[in-house]
Amino acid sequence: MSEPTSPSPAFGLIIIGDEILSGKRSDKHLPKVIELLAARGQGLAWSRCVGDDPLRITAVLRDALGSGDAVFCCGGIGATPDDHTRQCAAAALGTPLALHPVARDLIFERMREVAAEQGKAFDAEHPDNVHRLNMGVFPVGCDIIPNPYNRIPGFSCSGTSGSRVHFLPGFPVMAWPMIEWVLDNEYQHIQRPGERQERSVIVFGAMEAALTPLMEQIERQHAVKVFSLPSVDHPEYGRHIELGVKGETAAVGAAFADLLAGLHLHRASLGPEMVRS
Known part of the structure; x- marks a missing residue:
């Protein structure tokens, strides 16, 4: 199996399906992928959602395949008329489609199991089984x-x-363990559980514009990212900013200490502090 050449790729997520954009179904992949990556010390760099339009899917996949990133694409790999992902992947790669021999064997194995469960003889030439082989037609x-x-x-x-x-697949019950398999087989060498951290503090009554120079100073002096999450109607804290830093645990501690020191110089009114791993 091929491995990514980059020692630490950025991770992306593509979610395909009209049912998400129409609101018929709510996406569950985004929070789960974030959770699976975080458990391995990684983060999600970007996410895109696209409907069942072959031209749009091909364009999104072409971007992903040229991005240098590790990307999970959920949905549309079935064999019904509204499933276009396999064909679009081949188009984006400029590669023909063909029945993968391992996929063929796995599909036939599944069909034998289904036939046995139903008390029927397995017939590889039955039109339904021949059609199901389309689910194993992948880019060469x-x-x-x-x-x-x-x-x-x-x-x-x-x-x-x-x-x-x-x-x-688009089904979470299938996709999520498959994503875990990919992470633990292709990207096990970059997993760093517990090595990333996020620390923040609630700041009352401050304006982001007034705090921006401090935020820029922290990013210049430390190898972290600073984030600012304003809220105007929080049920407990009311109008406030959650201000914090995130990055490798070793760098976050010093950066957060400097952030607090800067906020005290601003005479900011501070609330609870939070730590997330």
């Missing part, structure tokens, strides 16, 4: 992602600059 040269739920696999493709796009 891809790698298989095993599906522990029903054996119907996903697939991974390599792009330029070390990009890897991992294609998964």
Whole structure:
């Protein structure tokens, strides 16, 4: 199996499906992928959602395959008329589609299991089973992602600059364990659980513009990111700013100490402090 050439790629997420954009279903992948990455000391750099439009899907996948990032793409890899992801992946790669031999065997294995459960003889030439093989028609040269739920696999493709796009079903019960498998097999070498931290403090009555020079100073002096989350109607704190720093644990402590010192110089009114790993 190919591995990403970058020692620490940025992670992205693509969610495909009209049902998300129409509101028929609520996306659950974004918070779960953030959770799975955080548990491994990584973060999500970007996310995009696109409907079932082949031209748009191809354009989004072409961007992902040229990004240098590790990208999870959820949805549209089935074999019904509204599933376009496999075809769009091939178009974005400029690669033909073909039935992957491992996918073929896995699909047939699943069909044998289903036939046995129904007390029927397995017929590989039955039109339904022939059609199901379309779910294993992937861009040539891809790698298989095993599906522990029903054996119907996903697939991974390599792009330029070390990009890897991992294609998964839209169903969370299938996609999430498959994402974990990818993380723990392709990206195990960059996992850093517990090595990243976020520390913040509630600041009452301050304006972001007045605090911006302090925020810029902290980023110049420390290898962290500063964030500012204003709220005007919080049920407990009312109007406030949650101001904090995030990054590697070793750098966050000193940066947060300097942030607090700067806020005291501003005579800011401070509330609770928070730590998130």
